[in-house]
Amino acid sequence: MxxxxxxxxxxxxxxxxxxxxxxxxxxxxxxxxxxxxxxxxxATGPAAIATLFVASVMPWLQGGVALPMICGIAAVLAAYAGSRSVVAATLAGSVGYGFAVWGLAFWA
CATH class of the missing domain: 4.10.810 (Virus Scaffolding Protein; Chain A)
Structure with missing residues (x-):
């Protein structure tokens, strides 16, 4: 190396x-x-959300599947609207995105 x-x-x-x-x-x-x-x-909480958003958008922009991105964004918006907590929104987005990726891999 x-x-x-x-x-x-x-x-x-x-x-x-x-x-x-x-x-x-x-x-x-x-x-x-x-x-x-x-x-x-x-500002670290919103930065974490932005990082998760970019990580989920990049594969979609490169020709990947859009479902995980949509699920992650929906989970972030729903959690933030319900709790006004950046932490809850970040975790919900991660979980939503992860379950969508897992679901696509499991059912494919």
């Missing part, structure tokens, strides 16, 4: 780990609600 690829993989892995661990380990009670770090952390 080339050293550039290994270095990049380690750097991305560390940044991903730090991004997930920092909010759970840090004392965020002293943050100003309108501060830049508080706004950044508040």
């Amino acid at each position: 080339r050293s550039e690829v290994l270095t990049l993989a380690l750097l991305v892995g560390f940044c991903t780990w730090a991004f997930r661990v920092f909010p759970t380990r840090a004392d965020l009670s002293t943050l100003a609600p309108t501060g830049i770090l508080a706004r950044f952390l508040a």
